[in-house]
Amino acid sequence: PLSIVWLRRDLRLHDNAALYYALKSGNPVLVVFVFDCLILDILEDRRDRRVEFIHTEIHKLHDELIKVGSTIVARYGRPIDVLKQLTEEYTVAEVFTNYDYEVYAKERDAVVGSMLEERGIGFHTSKDQTILDRDEVVSGSGSPYTVFTPYGNNWSSKLTGSSGEFYLKSYPTEKYFANFYKTNPDTSIPTLEEMNFQPVGESFPEPVVSAELLKAYQKMRDFPAQTGTSELGIHLRFGTISIRDLARQAQETSPTFLKELAWRDFYFQVLDHFPHVEKHSFRREYDNIQWRNNEAEFERWCAGETGYPLVDAGMRQLNTTGWMHNRVRMVTASFCIKHLLIDWRWGEAYFARKLRDYDLAANNGGWQWAAGSGTDAAPYFRVFNPALQAQKFDPKGEYIRKWVPEFNSLNYAHPIVEHSFARQRAIDTYKRALAK
Ligand code: FAD
Numbered sequence: 231p232l233s234i235v236w237l238r239r240d241l242r243l244h245d246n247a248a249l250y251y252a253l254k255s256g257n258p259v260l261v262v263f264v265f266d267c268l269i270l271d272i273l274e275d276r277r278d279r280r281v282e283f284i285h286t287e288i289h290k291l292h293d294e295l296i297k298v299g300s301t302i303v304a305r306y307g308r309p310i311d312v313l314k315q316l317t318e319e320y321t322v323a324e325v326f327t328n329y330d331y332e333v334y335a336k337e338r339d340a341v342v343g344s345m346l347e348e349r350g351i352g353f354h355t356s357k358d359q360t361i362l363d364r365d366e367v368v369s370g371s372g373s374p375y376t377v378f379t380p381y382g383n384n385w386s387s388k389l390t391g392s393s394g395e396f397y398l399k400s401y402p403t404e405k406y407f408a409n410f411y412k413t414n415p416d417t418s419i420p421t422l423e424e425m426n427f428q429p430v431g432e433s434f435p436e437p438v439v440s441a442e443l444l445k446a447y448q449k450m451r452d453f454p455a456q457t458g459t460s461e462l463g464i465h466l467r468f469g470t471i472s473i474r475d476l477a478r479q480a481q482e483t484s485p486t487f488l489k490e491l492a493w494r495d496f497y498f499q500v501l502d503h504f505p506h507v508e509k510h511s512f513r514r515e516y517d518n519i520q521w522r523n524n525e526a527e528f529e530r531w532c533a534g535e536t537g538y539p540l541v542d543a544g545m546r547q548l549n550t551t552g553w554m555h556n557r558v559r560m561v562t563a564s565f566c567i568k569h570l571l572i573d574w575r576w577g578e579a580y581f582a583r584k585l586r587d588y589d590l591a592a593n594n595g596g597w598q599w600a601a602g603s604g605t606d607a608a609p610y611f612r613v614f615n616p617a618l619q620a621q622k623f624d625p626k627g628e629y630i631r632k633w634v635p636e637f638n639s640l641n642y643a644h645p646i647v648e649h650s651f652a653r654q655r656a657i658d659t660y661k662r663a664l665a666k
Pocket residue numbers: 451459460461462463464466490491493494497554555556557559560563581585587588589590592593594595596597600
């Protein structure tokens with residue numbers, strides 16, 4: 231019999247928890263990836279950077295595995311069907327995989343797990359995507375944290391001393407590479423075209439972060455005109471970098487960067503403990519807000535034509551590159567929700583479509599933060615002023631000029647709404663909803 235390791239958002243052989251346990255199971259290990267049609271078929275854009283990224287990474291894994299006499303079995307379909315098929319083609323003893331915190335993924339794993347159980351096949355999940363997960367950082371009474379600061383303090387304390395060494399230790403998969411199942415290297419991988427996608431033809435940043443960047447991170451990270459952040463999001467999303475490796479590096483050089491990884495864990499545990507956030511406000515009363523949801527205004531926001539240069543620069547950066555600087559994500563999200571009174575879920579969905587580092591937990595957390603409806607919300611009457619944000623974080627206007635070259639010319643759009651009017655309208659609307 232053999233063991234299967236089912237890769238999902240952990241596309242690497244190095245320091246991979248599920249792979250490590252599979253390789254140690256005593257059976258030869260077959261590496262499997264499913265291009266999940268239930269996710270892929272509903273994507274609106276048939277040229278999708280994320281799909282192309284995954285596809286490229288699967289080919290890289292295939293090449294790495296050929297070197298150790300094995301290969302990857304990658305198929306397109308419903309995971310339950312593909313795994314069922316594999317249990318019919320091979321004698322499978324156990325399936326190993328890494329835990330995923332999204333609602334859909336949890337349901338999928340429950341269904342696959344019971345199918346395997348019926349066939350007498352063990353199904354094991356491990357923590358790999360996060361450093362600390364749902365029950366590892368909880369309050370004194372054992373309940374999940376809903377505010378970041380105490381969570382972050384507790385999280386940091388666990389990463390010091392010997393407990394830190396324990397949580398950040400690599401899984402030494404390389405020691406067991408002889409245990410891969412020896413397969414025919416000609417195994418085919420579905421092409422993008424077979425899955426109804428077209429290549430975008432883009433290259434991605436390497437999954438590395440320099441010591442210089444980490445050292446300068448605290449000073450540089452808020453200025454969108456600079457390359458002051460790691461741009462590793464897509465690698466963290468698909469696990470082409472190990473979160474433990476990255477945290478160890480940050481621990482030595484940049485407490486501020488490490489804190490961002492704590493935010494990442496924080497939002498995963500929020501989604502895991504409070505799955506209603508996927509569709510609803512974390513604080514239920516915020517679902518009472520009467521959004522204006524003006525479609526024409528939403529279109530202008532999406533296109534970066536609001537007449538507010540920092541907002542427009544951000545949206546154009548997103549539309550062109552699939553990435554937006556964190557400071558500008560906060561400003562554009564706040565503008566969409568508060569200035570235009572558009573339901574945060576509309577904006578969230580637009581980011582989900584476009585961001586190459588899209589991650590449900592962090593995106594949802596970011597949008598609910600901006601809406602004030604989430605865990606760590608600023609009071610609702612605090613409304614970002616996009617002009618002041620631009621003065622503070624893009625003082626020379628470099629970022630704005632790069633993305634909005636017509637800024638300062640007659641061709642530039644008039645402001646879609648006047649700031650102080652919009653601010654007051656947002657405060658009144660929120661007040662009405664929350665008074666109910
Ligand atoms: P760096 O600054 O180099 O940070 C390193 C890593 O830490 C990031 O790649 C990310 O994994 C993690 N991280 C940093 N900040 C946060 C944060 N506030 N919350 C959670 N994780 C964080 N992040 C996503 O990964 N996916 C998203 O879909 C996403 N959507 C967002 C939407 C909004 C409205 C806001 C305000 C923030 C969102 N973020 C999201 C968080 C943050 O903006 C991005 O992680 C960051 O800008 C990615 O760039 P980077 O890789 O250079 O980050």
